[in-house]
Amino acid sequence: MLGSLARWLRILGYDTAYDNRIEDDEIIERCRLEGRVALTRDRRLTQRFRLRGCLLIEREELFEQLREVLEAIGHEIDLNRLLSRCLECNSLLESVDKARIRRQVPAYVCKTQSHFKRCPGCQRIYWGGTHRLNIYQRLKTRL
Numbered sequence: 349m350l351g352s353l354a355r356w357l358r359i360l361g362y363d364t365a366y367d368n369r370i371e372d373d374e375i376i377e378r379c380r381l382e383g384r385v386a387l388t389r390d391r392r393l394t395q396r397f398r399l400r401g402c403l404l405i406e407r408e409e410l411f412e413q414l415r416e417v418l419e420a421i422g423h424e425i426d427l428n429r430l431l432s433r434c435l436e437c438n439s440l441l442e443s444v445d446k447a448r449i450r451r452q453v454p455a456y457v458c459k460t461q462s463h464f465k466r467c468p469g470c471q472r473i474y475w476g477g478t479h480r481l482n483i484y485q486r487l488k489t490r491l
């Protein structure tokens with residue numbers, strides 16, 4: 349239910365696990381083991397957690413949900429963390445030499461971009477670091 353929120357939390361650089369097929373007990377256990385806070389729209393689930401460890405997301409709109417999370421943890425958007433994680437698998441991205449990924453990206457991209465990052469988890473390649481500032485400024489005005 350919170351797939352878009354999870355994706356945006358990854359864009360913001362937060363370590364975000366997402367699985368919409370697991371049962372409540374598993375969510376509680378995983379949060380305990382991995383030191384995670386559960387985000388949920390399910391009021392019943394929040395009652396099963398102790399006081400900490402679960403945040404009920406009450407708003408419908410994505411950016412309002414993001415604001416709810418940031419307010420709850422007392423954070424502002426951090427430009428340095430932005431786009432530091434893989435959007436697919438949540439791993440922290442690593443800088444990679446252009447020469448090493450030349451064959452894995454379109455020729456046009458290779459010609460026009462100079463900084464690349466690779467996901468050590470799923471090997472996906474990311475570029476377009478210059479968009480980071482644009483995304484940051486857009487988020488700043490909305491959050």
Ligand SMILES: [Zn+2]
Nearest residue numbers: 434437467470
């Ligand atoms: Zn990945």
